[in-house]
Amino acid sequence: MGSGNREKFDNPVVEWVDSRLPVFTLMQKEYGVFPTPKNFNYFWNFGAIAMVMLVTMIVTGIALAMHYVPHAAMAFDSVERIMRDVNHGWLLRYLHANGASFFFIAVYIHIFRGMYYGSYKNPRELLWILGVVIFLLMMATAFMGYVLPWGQMSFWGATVITNLFSAIPLVGDSIVTLLWGGFSVDNPTLNRFFALHYLLPFVIFAVVFLHVWALHVTGSNNPLGIEPKGKQDTLPFHPYYTIKDTFGLLVFLLLYVGYAFFAPNDLGHPDNYIPADPLVTPAHIVPEWYFLPFYAILRAITFDIAIPFTDIVLISAKLGGVLAMFGSIALLFALPFLDKHPVRSAVFRPWFKIAFLALAVVTFILGVCGGKPAEGLWVPLAQICTLYYYAFFLVIIPFLNKKEPVAKLPPSIHEAVLSKNKQG
Amino acid sequence: MKYSIFIFLMILTIGFASGSAVAAESSHKIPHQHWSFDGVFGTYDRGALQRGFQVYTQVCAACHSMKHLSYRNLSALGYSEAEVKAIAAQNTVTDGPDDEGEMFERPMKPSDKFKNPYENDKQARYANNGALPPDLSLITKARHGGADYIYALLTGYAEAPEGETLGAGQHWNKYMPGNKIAMAAPLSDDMVGYEDGTPATLDQYARDVSHFLTWAAEPEMEVRKRTGIKVFIFLLIFAGIMYATKRKIWAGVKKS
Known part of the structure; x- marks a missing residue:
């Protein structure tokens, strides 16, 4: 961000500002001429899309916060007042509620793309880790946001999830009391969740800044997973990727507004239109769809882990579930250090490709399991899928490190694109 | 383009999975009904809304509150301002304190919320054999199946099958989760006189x-869908132009 070699701008006002604070030079360098691999497919749109969704969430969220009342006795009614009496309040709320889902859709596709094309590998490990940090912050933010309408699912979701922390030995109960601000989910809980739900998006924004900064140091990965070797392999970000991102974003927004305007409650749960009642437990407590795979992992651990032939329980089923759930995300942090295979892209790793696509399917099945009651065949199915999830990271990837043949890679992006065009 | 199709399918399956996440547990599946408010272009039928409001007022309102609605909202059903005033004034409310510090009764105004049949939940439970009649403002959004469910429930009363015993004050309903409902069959033929x-x-x-209850839960639906169509068309055209621009900008790149 220094002002080393700066080219003069013709416009005197721009030049005056830029010579004192080179923001125009920065934008020109990072978003104008920024060399970007020329072979991106549409999977590379989702970073920009996620950024737009983050901004949408912050803007609609701030407007909603102007009308929302964070009090256990008034929160539910204040949301209904937004829906009925605030000008375009229904629009703000439905954009915000469905925006959360579509933010997660964008981020899940973004993560899927990063894993498929090996974007987490050297030298982009820190870039990936910052991304996982954003994902974790998003989960915390979304969870607390879902509590705010103070419906039945808000209240009982909050009760179930905060209770997870009681599984931590020794300090668990104290942590839960701290989270609740009392001895049950109540008004203090709602107040602190509202405060944190307002704070965390700005923390996310800050980490996104670091994420983008790290990206602009290493440059983008690409579907071939080989580094650009020179000018013939790259294009300036503008206009090539500004226009491609804009088009992709608009297609994504079509789906988003389709839900927000025509099926605004399809991704939610009817029980959350029933005001919170601490005395009535819903038949099935389910989180929002984007948490379902993790919820399934949490519930898959139905057994205590004990020292054989004794009654000494090392890890109770509850603690085991919590560890398995948080572990599933911890594995994402560790991924760049687990996967040592020299080839990045799954395009040139047929073994990895099969194992990874299987992981994607397994995660989807886990999501379905998470939405079903924890009974019957859903339990063993979730257990098998959880086992595969862990095996992928801890068994399959180390195995592939040693055994998967190192394919011969194209000499450059340029030549690969040329030969592909000749074939096509 | 094959990726966008893939993504589209993925989003569809997500919608499907969440929609089918939890199934209601009654002995019968809720049948789908045809409603004028179905679909992207759906609107409410003003006649049906007014008749539905009449049924609510003459039957349901004896036990069920609708606390999120004000009488002024009824103008959306096609009532004139004078009619709304007259409807509101049929009930009274305790207001105050006045300048002398006394509470007083006055006729309700269009700005008042719908009259609650009970003073509080305790009174409601006491009058209903311990069961609390739910507030109906949001009922179609608060139940799986929405309007289909309400219709099915109201028409789904039957004799309890053999082997099933009903407790005191319980009734058998094919569509109630668990099949046992505290509300007696509220409607029967010729109960309410329609004028149309x-x-x-x-x-x-x-x-x-x-x-009527669907409207009560989603009074914004018509304007929402109308706005949605405009937004969708705008984005569609914008996306088309951006796609054409993208093709033009990228035209030189592919060949080199």
Whole structure:
């Protein structure tokens, strides 16, 4: 961000500002001429899309916060007042509620793309880790946001999830009391969740800044997973990727507004239109769809882990579930250090490709399991899928490190694109 | 383009998975009904809304509150300002304190919320054998199946099958989760006199009141869908132009 070699701008006002604070030079360098691999497919749109969704969430969220009342006795009614009496309040709320889902859709596709094309590998490990940090912050933010309408699912979701922390030995109960601000989910809980739900998006924004900064140091990965070797392999970000991102974003927004305007409650749960009642437990407590795979992992651990032939329980089923759930995300942090295979892209790793696509399917099945009651065949199915999830990271990837043949890679992006065009 | 199709399918399956996440547990599946508010271009039927409001006022309102609605909202049903005033004034409310510090009774105004049949939940439970009649403002959004469910519930009363015992004050309903419901069958033929010649049948009452309750839960639906169509068309055209621009900008790149 220094002002080393700066080219003069013709416009005197721009030049005056830029010579004192080179923001125009920065934008020109990072978003104008920024060399970007020329072979991106549409999977590379989702970073920009996620950024737009983050901004949408912050803007609609701030407007909603102007009308929302964070009090256990008034929160539910204040949301209904937004829906009925605030000008375009229904629009703000439905954009915000469905925006959360579509933010997660964008981020899940973004993560899927990063894993498929090996974007987490050297030298982009820190870039990936910052991304996982954003994902974790998003989960915390979304969870607390879902509590705010103070419906039945808000209240009982909050009760179930905060209770997870009681599984931590020794300090668990104290942590839960701290989270609740009392001895049950109540008004203090709602107040602190509202405060944190307002704070965390700005923390996310800050980490996104670091994420983008790290990206602009290493440059983008690409579907071939080989580094650009020179000018013939790259294009300036503008206009090539500004226009491609804009088009992709608009297609994504079509789906988003389709839900927000025509099926605004399809991704939610009817029980959350029933005001919170601490005395009535819903038949099935389910989180929002984007948490379902993790919820399934949490519930898959139905057994205590004990020292054989004794009654000494090392890890109770509850603690085991919590560890398995948080572990599933911890594995994402560790991924760049687990996967040592020299080839990045799954395009040139047929073994990895099969194992990874299987992981994607397994995660989807886990999501379905998470939405079903924890009974019957859903339990063993979730257990098998959880086992595969862990095996992928801890068994399959180390195995592939040693055994998967190192394919011969194209000499450059340029030549690969040329030969592909000749074939096509 | 094959990726966008893939993504589209993925999003569709997500919607499907979440929609089918939890199934209601009653002995019968809720049948789908045809409603004028179905679909992207759906609108409410003003006649059905007014009839449904009549059924609510004359039957449901004896036990069920609708605390999120004000009388002024009824203008959306096609009532004039004077009619709304007259409807509101049929009930009284305790207001105050006045300048002398006394509470007083006055007729309700369009700005007042719908009259609650009970003073509080305790009174409501006491009057209903311990069961609390739920507030109906949001009922179609708060139940799986929405209007279909309300219609099915109101028309789904039957004799309990053999082997099933009902407790005191319980009734058998094919569509209630668990099949046991505290509310006795509320509607029957010729119960409410319609003025527009619509048949006065249980089926018609149930249909109209479900229509009215859908409006009550989603009064913004018509303007929402109208706005949505405009937004969708705008984005579609914008996306088309951006796609054409993208093709033009990228035209030189592919060949080199």
